[in-house]
Amino acid sequence: KQEVTQIPAALSVPEGENLVLNCSFTDSAIYNLQWFRQDPGKGLTSLLLIQSSQREQTSGRLNASLDKSSGRSTLYIAASQPGDSATYLCAVTGRLGTSGSRLTFGEGTQLTVNP
Amino acid sequence: SAVISQKPSRDICQRGTSLTIQCQVDSQVTMMFWYRQQPGQSLTLIATANQGSEATYESGFVIDKFPISRPNLTFSTLTVSNMSPEDSSIYLCSVVLGQGAQHFGDGTRLSIL
Numbered sequence: 001k002q003e004v005t006q007i008p009a010a011l012s013v014p015e016g017e018n019l020v021l022n023c024s025f026t027d028s029a030i031y032n033l034q035w036f037r038q039d040p041g042k043g044l045t046s047l048l049l050i051q052s053s054q055r056e057q058t059s060g061r062l063n064a065s066l067d068k069s070s071g072r073s074t075l076y077i078a079a080s081q082p083g084d085s086a087t088y089l090c091a092v093t094g095r096l097g098t099s100g101s102r103l104t105f106g107e108g109t110q111l112t113v114n115p
Numbered sequence: 116s117a118v119i120s121q122k123p124s125r126d127i128c129q130r131g132t133s134l135t136i137q138c139q140v141d142s143q144v145t146m147m148f149w150y151r152q153q154p155g156q157s158l159t160l161i162a163t164a165n166q167g168s169e170a171t172y173e174s175g176f177v178i179d180k181f182p183i184s185r186p187n188l189t190f191s192t193l194t195v196s197n198m199s200p201e202d203s204s205i206y207l208c209s210v211v212l213g214q215g216a217q218h219f220g221d222g223t224r225l226s227i228l
Contacts, residue, residue: 032215043207043221044158046116049214089157093215102148102173103209103217105157 002027006090006106013080014114021075021109023090028068031093034103035064035075038087047088048075080113087111117142117212121220128198128227135194136223138208143188145211149181152205152222161206164191198227 003026013019023033032051036044048057048064050073056065063076077084087110091103118141128134138147147164161181162170170183185191195202207222 034216036219041224043121044209044219046216046218049216051214091158091217093217102160102163103158105159107157 002030002092002094002104004090004092004104004106006088006109008109009107010110010112012112012114015080015082017080017113018076018078019080019111021077021088021090021111023073023075023106025071025073025092025104027094028071029094030068033064033066033073033090033092035062035073036089036091038089038108040086044089077111080111082113082115084113085111116218117144117210119208119210119218119220121208121223123223124221125224126226128225130199130227132198133194133196134198134225135192136206136208138191138193138220140189140210145188147185147191148209148217149183149191149193150207150209150219152207154203158207161193164193164208195225198225200227203227 005024007022030052034049035047038044050057050066061078066073087108089108090106120139122137149161150158152158160173161176162172164170164183164185166185182194203226205222205224207219209217209219
């Protein structure tokens with residue numbers, strides 16, 4: 001059974017800092033990995049999708065990496081801003097044909113960026 | 116990306132009643148899912164909504180408690196039946212779009228008194 005762990009559970013940084021959020025998963029047979037953002041009382045916003053054959057994806061100030069063999073992913077946020085404050089969730093999809101497109105989520109990292 | 120609309124956005128219900136949540140997508144999609152997010156926790160998959168056939172439920176979730184309809188490729192409903200306080204959660208629908216990315220609606224915040 002796939003298990004996803006995110007470290008740290010919470011992080012508070014001053015504005016302008018670069019930061020790294022960590023995600024690890026136990027079963028390396030994944031189809032893809034997604035990073036999401038969840039604002040309080042809101043749904044999930046997809047940030048980045050990394051296919052199992054890729055090593056990283058970038059979108060603006062965000063960069064996500066994937067090391068499938070070691071079961072790890074990182075989300076790098078450059079020059080953090082107060083608007084980045086949210087909970088960040090990592091989720092992996094099992095191989096199609098075995099578990100369809102079921103996402104297994106980590107518990108999330110609650111990020112606070114202080115002005 | 117698609118626009119995914121959920122109704123209602125929130126509700127407060129009495130114990131023992133049922134509530135049906137709607138999920139509408141602005142494009143045809145093959146795969147739709149229903150998730151639950153209990154307070155302070157991450158998301159757990161309830162079921163896959165299959166068009167034209169019964170939903171596929173995850174371990175711990177049953178059709179009698181969470182009946183699901185999927186009448187076409189743009190719409191699905193999830194009913195939370197015979198509600199108890201333990202059902203207080205956020206319920207979210209999601210769809211799979213190009214490249215295998217999942218996208219979520221804004222969720223339905225349900226409180227049971």
